[in-house]
Amino acid sequence: MIAEVITDVSAHPVDRPFDYIVPERMEAVIERGARVKVPFGNRKVLGFVTAFKDTSDVPVNKLRPVDELLDLEPVLSTEMLELADWMRETTLCFEIDALQVMLPSALRAKYEKVIHIIRAEQLGEEVARFVGSRKTVAVKEFPEPMLPALKRLAKEGAVSIETAIRQRTAVKKERVLVIAGPEQLDHVHALVKKGARRQAELLEWLQSHAGETIPSRDVMEMTGTTRATVRALIEKGAAAEEQVEVYRKPEVGLLPEAAGDPVVLTGEQADAVGRISASADEGREETFLLHGITGSGKTEVYMQVIRRVLEQGKEAIVLVPEISLTPQITSRFKKRFGPLVAVMHSGLSAGEKYDEWRKIQRGEVKVVVGARSAVFAPFRNIGVIILDEEHESSYKQEDSPRYHARDVAIRRAKMHGCPVILGSATPSLESFARAHKGVYTLLSLTERAKQQPLPEVRIVDMREELKNGNRSMFSVELAEAIRDRLEKGEQTVLFLNRRGYSSFVLCRDCGTAVQCPNCDISLTYHRATERLQCHYCGHEEQVPLTCPECGSEHIRFFGTGTQKVQEELHRLLPEARVLRMDVDTTRQKGSHEKLLRQFGEGEADILLGTQMIAKGLDFPNITLVGVLSADTMLRLSDFRAAEKTFQLLTQVSGRAGRHEKEGEVYIQTYAPEHYAVELAKDQAFEPFYGIEMANRKRFSYPPFYYITLIRFSHEDLMTVSDRAQKAVAWLTDKLGPDSLIIGPTASEVARVNNRYRYQCLIKYKKEPKLAGVLTDLVQIYRNTWMKEGLLMSIDMNPSSI
Ligand code: ADP
Ligand code: ZN
Ligand code: ZN
Numbered sequence: 001m002i003a004e005v006i007t008d009v010s011a012h013p014v015d016r017p018f019d020y021i022v023p024e025r026m027e028a029v030i031e032r033g034a035r036v037k038v039p040f041g042n043r044k045v046l047g048f049v050t051a052f053k054d055t056s057d058v059p060v061n062k063l064r065p066v067d068e069l070l071d072l073e074p075v076l077s078t079e080m081l082e083l084a085d086w087m088r089e090t091t092l093c094f095e096i097d098a099l100q101v102m103l104p105s106a107l108r109a110k111y112e113k114v115i116h117i118i119r120a121e122q123l124g125e126e127v128a129r130f131v132g133s134r135k136t137v138a139v140k141e142f143p144e145p146m147l148p149a150l151k152r153l154a155k156e157g158a159v160s161i162e163t164a165i166r167q168r169t170a171v172k173k174e175r176v177l178v179i180a181g182p183e184q185l186d187h188v189h190a191l192v193k194k195g196a197r198r199q200a201e202l203l204e205w206l207q208s209h210a211g212e213t214i215p216s217r218d219v220m221e222m223t224g225t226t227r228a229t230v231r232a233l234i235e236k237g238a239a240a241e242e243q244v245e246v247y248r249k250p251e252v253g254l255l256p257e258a259a260g261d262p263v264v265l266t267g268e269q270a271d272a273v274g275r276i277s278a279s280a281d282e283g284r285e286e287t288f289l290l291h292g293i294t295g296s297g298k299t300e301v302y303m304q305v306i307r308r309v310l311e312q313g314k315e316a317i318v319l320v321p322e323i324s325l326t327p328q329i330t331s332r333f334k335k336r337f338g339p340l341v342a343v344m345h346s347g348l349s350a351g352e353k354y355d356e357w358r359k360i361q362r363g364e365v366k367v368v369v370g371a372r373s374a375v376f377a378p379f380r381n382i383g384v385i386i387l388d389e390e391h392e393s394s395y396k397q398e399d400s401p402r403y404h405a406r407d408v409a410i411r412r413a414k415m416h417g418c419p420v421i422l423g424s425a426t427p428s429l430e431s432f433a434r435a436h437k438g439v440y441t442l443l444s445l446t447e448r449a450k451q452q453p454l455p456e457v458r459i460v461d462m463r464e465e466l467k468n469g470n471r472s473m474f475s476v477e478l479a480e481a482i483r484d485r486l487e488k489g490e491q492t493v494l495f496l497n498r499r500g501y502s503s504f505v506l507c508r509d510c511g512t513a514v515q516c517p518n519c520d521i522s523l524t525y526h527r528a529t530e531r532l533q534c535h536y537c538g539h540e541e542q543v544p545l546t547c548p549e550c551g552s553e554h555i556r557f558f559g560t561g562t563q564k565v566q567e568e569l570h571r572l573l574p575e576a577r578v579l580r581m582d583v584d585t586t587r588q589k590g591s592h593e594k595l596l597r598q599f600g601e602g603e604a605d606i607l608l609g610t611q612m613i614a615k616g617l618d619f620p621n622i623t624l625v626g627v628l629s630a631d632t633m634l635r636l637s638d639f640r641a642a643e644k645t646f647q648l649l650t651q652v653s654g655r656a657g658r659h660e661k662e663g664e665v666y667i668q669t670y671a672p673e674h675y676a677v678e679l680a681k682d683q684a685f686e687p688f689y690g691i692e693m694a695n696r697k698r699f700s701y702p703p704f705y706y707i708t709l710i711r712f713s714h715e716d717l718m719t720v721s722d723r724a725q726k727a728v729a730w731l732t733d734k735l736g737p738d739s740l741i742i743g744p745t746a747s748e749v750a751r752v753n754n755r756y757r758y759q760c761l762i763k764y765k766k767e768p769k770l771a772g773v774l775t776d777l778v779q780i781y782r783n784t785w786m787k788e789g790l791l792m793s794i795d796m797n798p799s800s801i
Contacts, residue, residue: 001027002056003066005047006095007040008109013782015094018047019056021065030066033074033081035107037067043163046070046109048099050081075107075361077378079415086411089771092778092794093401101401102376106354113139114164115150122158124149136164171358172351174246175216177230177239182210188238198229206238216241247355263449265304269297272443273304276419280309280383283417287410289390289435290423292445293683294654295452298423299329301445302386303336305421306367310340314383314418315366319405321392322346322371327593328618329388333369344370344377347589372397375405375412382416385409390422390431391647393640393799402795406431425654425683426647429696432689433703455625455656455663457681461672463511466554473568478626478666485624486576486605490661492624493617494608495652496565505532506631507547508554511670513631514544522641524748538745565628566608581609611648617655623663625656630669630677638800639701642676646688649680700740702797705763708770709798710777711747713755713791723790724758727777731762734773739764755791761801 004017020038022030030036030049038047044067056063076084076099084098091098100108114136117123123131127149131137139161142150153159180188185207192199202225220230234241265273272290279286292298306316320329322345330343342356342365359365361378368377372395375385387395387406395405406422413420422431422440435442448454460475470476485492505514505525513522516534523532525543533540547555566580579595586592592612599607600619607613627649634645649667656663669677679688697704710727714720724744732741743760764770774794781792 002053002063003030003036003049004051004053005036005038005066006050006099007038007047008045008096008100009040012094013786015088015096017050017095019053019058019063020047021060021063022052023065026066026069029072030069031074032078033076034072035070035075037070037165039064039067044165045111046165048076048096049074073361075103077380079380079412080376080378082415083376083408083411087401087403087408090407091401091403091796092771092774097401101373101397101403102378104350104353104357106350106357109165111163112166114162115139115142115154116160116162117158118160119158122156123153127153138166171245172248172355173243175241176213176244177216177219177234177241178213179206179209179211179239180237182207185210185238188233188236191236192233196232198225199232201225202229202233203238206233247359248349248352263300265300266297266445266447266449268292268445268447269301269304269449272301272445273308275441275443276301276305276384276421277308279419280305280312280314284419285410285414285417287413287420287422287440288443289427289431289440290421290443290445291427291432291435291685292423292425293448293454294425294650295448295450296425296445297449298388298445299332300449302388302421302423303333305384305386306337309383309418310337310366312383314381315377315379316368316383317374317377317379317385317409318367318369319374319385319387319395319409320369320371321389321394327596330369333367337367340366342368342370342377344368344374346371347592372405375408382412383418384421385413385418386421386423388423390424391426391428391643393644396797396799398799400793402793402798404797404799426650426685429643429689429692430703433693452660453662454683455653455665457653457665457667459672459677459681460666460668462668462670463509466508472572473565473628474572475666475668478668479572481624481664481666482573482576482606482626486573488623490623491599491602491604491619491621492606492626493613493622493652493655494565494569494606494626494628495613496608496610496628497630497648505543505555506670507550507552508556508670509552510547510550511631512547512549514548533746533748538743569606569608576606577604578606578608579604581607581613586612613655620660622656623661625652625663625665627652627665627667627669630667631671634671634674634676639696639699640800642674642692642695645674645676646680646692649677650683650685653680653683700763705740705765706767706797707801708762708764708774709795709801710760710762711791711793711795712744712758714789715755717756719788719790720756720758723785723788723792724760727792728760730777730780731760731773734776735762735764735767735769739767739770759801 001022003020003022005020006017018040032049032051034049036047036049037044080102084095084102087093087098088095116136117131117134120128120131127146130142130146150159154161185203189203192203202223205223216230220227233239276288290298290301302318306318309316318333333341342359344353344356348356357378360368363380368374370377387409390406397403409420427435431440434440458477460477462475465475482492505523506512514532516523516539518534518539523534523541525532530543531540532543544555546553566578569576569578579599581592581595585595596617598604602621630645630649634641638644653665656665667677667681671677675688675691696702701707712720712724712727714723721744728741728744735741740763741760742763744758745760747757747759762770778794781790785792
C-alpha cells in the first residue's frame with residue numbers, strides 16, 4: 001500500500017504529493033486526511049495523507065516508509081481535502097498552505113533543533129550532567145556557554161544535531177477519580193485501620209458519592225485531604241484514578257445588555273427569515289445579500305435562521321470581522337444558543353483554539369462564531385453560513401493562501417447544499433452588483449428595528465474653522481456638543497482614523513490633496529525618495545511648496561495620533577473622563593473587553609479610539625459620535641478609498657442613538673462636498689453606489705474589471721526591476737489584448753526589510769487563459785527566479801492595491 005503525502009516543505013519548487021510506503025502495522029488504521037511524519041531528504045517532516053494507491057512511478061526500492069501516523073481520526077475530511085485543491089487552483093498557493101490554513105495552529109508542526117546523543121561516554125562532565133539520562137535534548141534548552149562544546153561533540157560524532165517535529169499543543173488532561181460502588185466501598189471500610197482518621201473521613205465522603213466520577217483536584221479541595229490520603233484509598237480499591245481529556249475554558253463573562261430571548265420580528269425581518277429558511281429547508285445553495293441599515297436587526301435575522309437550521313439537526317457558521325468580534329456579539333449568541341456555541345478569535349491561546357476546534361470536530365457544538373478562518377470549521381452538515389459586515393477587507397487573507405472568506409463560504413455552501421447570508425449596512429460594490437444582476441438574492445431592511453430614528457448627522461467644514469483661527473483638532477461645534485453631553489451625563493464616542501497616517505499631502509486652506517494628473521487618485525508621498533508618486537500609472541513629481549490649487553503655504557502631511565488627541569481633549573475639557581482604545585491600549589489579552597465594560601458601566605464620559613470602536617458598540621447612553629478626520633481614508637491612493645470612507649462613516653454614525661435616547665453625529669472634514677462624506681450623512685447607500693459604480697467603470701476597476709496584483713521583491717534593486725519587467729513582458733505576450741497590464745512600478749513602500757519591492761497589476765473582464773498563464777509564470781518563478789532570492793506573490797482580487 002502506497003500513500004500520497006503532501007509534505008510540509010514550504011516553497012519547494014514542485015508542488016505535488018510524494019509517495020511513501022505504508023508499513024503493514026499502519027495499513028488498517030491510516031486514513032485520508034490524517035497527519036503523518038515522513039522522511040524528506042535528511043529531515044523528518046509533517047505531511048498529510050491525500051490518497052492511497054497500489055503502485056508508484058518511483059521504483060519501490062527508492063520509496064521510503066511513513067515514519068509515524070499522528071492521527072487515528074483524520075483531521076481533514078474529504079470535503080476539506082477537495083476544498084484545499086480548489087484553493088490551490090483559485091489562489092495559486094502551495095497545497096500545503098491550503099491544508100494548514102484550515103487547521104488550528106496547534107495541529108501544525110513546529111520544528112526544533114535537537115541534540116541526539118550517540119556516545120554518552122564522550123560528552124564530558126558538564127554536558128553529561130546537563131543531559132542526564134535523556135537521549136534527545138532541544139538545543140535551546142542548553143545554556144549558551146555550552147554551545148561551543150556541543151559543536152565540537154557533533155564534529156567528533158558523539159552527538160548529532162537534528163531537526164525534530166514537536167507537537168505544539170497537546171490535549172489537556174486532568175486526573176479524575178472513578179469512585180467505586182457502595183458495596184466495594186463497604187468492603188474498603190474494613191481495610192481502613194482504626195487510627196487512620198483522614199482516610200476514614202475521605203472514605204465517608206466517597207460513600208456519599210459512590211459510583212460518580214469527579215476530578216481528583218476537586219475531591220481534594222472539597223474534602224481538604226492530601227494526595228497521599230487519596231492514594232492510600234485508591235490502593236485499597238475505593239476508587240480508580242484516570243486521565244481524561246478536558247477543555248480549557250476561555251470563558252468571558254456575558255455582558256448584561258445581551259438580549260437572550262427571541263423578539264417579535266418586524267415585517268421586513270420576518271420576510272428575510274422566511275425566504276432564507278425556505279432556501280435552507282430545500283437545501284438550496286443560494287447566496288443572500290442582507291442589506292440592512294445599522295440597527296435594523298440583521299443579527300436577529302441571523303439568529304432566527306440559525307434556530308431553524310439547528311432544529312433540522314444542522315450546523316451554522318457565523319463569521320464576524322476580527323475587529324468587531326467583541327464580547328457584545330458573542331454574548332448575544334451564547335445567551336441565545338448556550339453551550340452549543342464555540343467562539344474562535346485571535347485572543348484565544350493556541351490551546352484554547354484547539355479545544356474549540358475539537359468541540360466542532362466532535363459535534364459537541366453546533367454554531368461557531370468566529371473571525372475569517374472559522375469558515376473552515378470542520379462541521380459535517382452545514383445548514384447556513386453567515387458573513388456579517390461582508391464588505392470588510394479583513395475577510396481577505398493577506399498572505400498565502402490569499403483566500404477570501406466569502407468565496408470559501410460560497411464554495412462550502414455548494415458542497416453542503418445550504419444558503420449563505422452576506423449581511424451589511426454598506427455592502428461591497430462587488431456584492432451589490434452581483435445582487436443587481438441576480439447572482440445573489442437581495443433582501444433589504446430599511447428601518448431600524450426599534451423604530452429609533454437614524455441619528456442627526458452634521459458635517460463640519462474644518463477649512464472654515466481654520467479661517468476663523470481655530471487650529472485645534474476639535475471644531476467649536478463638536479467641542480460644544482461634547483461639553484453638553486458631559487453636563488447631561490451622557491456618553492460620547494470619538495473616532496480617529498489612523499490609517500493613511502502622513503501618507504498624503506493636504507492643503508489646510510482649500511482641502512485639496514495633491515492628485516495624479518492621469519488618474520483620479522491622490523499621490524502618495526514616498527519617504528525614501530521624498531517625492532510624490534502614483535502607483536497606478538507610475539507618475540512621479542516633487543512635493544510642492546505651495547498648494548497647486550490655491551497657492552496657500554499651509555500644505556502639509558496629514559495625520560494625527562490618538563495620544564495627541566487625548567492630550568488636546570484634556571486641555572479642552574479637563575474634567576472629562578476619557579478612555580482611549582487603540583492598538584497601544586489593547587495589546588494585552590482581554591483589555592478590549594475590559595475597556596468596553598468600563599465604558600458600558602459608565603466609568604468614562606468619552607471613548608476615544610481608532611477603527612476598532614467603529615463596529616458592534618451598542619450602549620444606550622451613547623448619544624454623541626464625533627469623527628475627527630473623515631478625510632484620512634479618502635486620501636489613500638486606493639481605488640476603494642471612497643467606498644471605505646463611506647462604509648466607515650456609516651458604521652461610526654450607527655453607534656449613536658441605538659436605543660431610547662436620540663443620537664447626534666459630527667463629521668469633521670476638509671472635503672465636505674465629497675460624495676462619500678455627503679451621502680454617508682443619510683446612509684444613502686444606493687445613491688453612493690450609483691456614483692461609485694460610474695467611477696469604477698470609467699477607470700476600469702472592480703466590479704467592472706477583475707484585478708490581479710503581482711508583487712516582486714529582492715535585495716537588489718536592479719534584479720527586482722529586471723525580473724518584474726521580464727514577467728510583464730511575458731504576460732503581455734501570453735495574455736489576450738483585452739487584459740490591461742499596468743506596471744511594473746515600485747510599490748508604495750518601496751523597500752521593506754532591505755528588500756526592494758515592485759508590483760504590476762492585471763485588469764481583465766474575461767480572461768479564460770489567465771489561470772493557466774499565471775500557473776506557468778509561477779513555474780518559471782519556482783524554477784529560476786526563486787533560486788536567485790526573488791520573491792513573487794500573486795494576489796487574485798486583492799482587497800487593496
Ligand atoms: P444590526 O445588526 O442590523 O445593526 P441588531 O441586530 O444589532 O442590528 O439590532 C439592533 C437592536 O435592535 C438590538 O438591540 C436588537 O436587540 C434590537 N432588535 C432587533 N430586532 C428587533 C425586533 N424585531 N424588535 C425589537 N428589537 C429588536
Ligand atoms: Zn489649497
Ligand atoms: Zn496616476
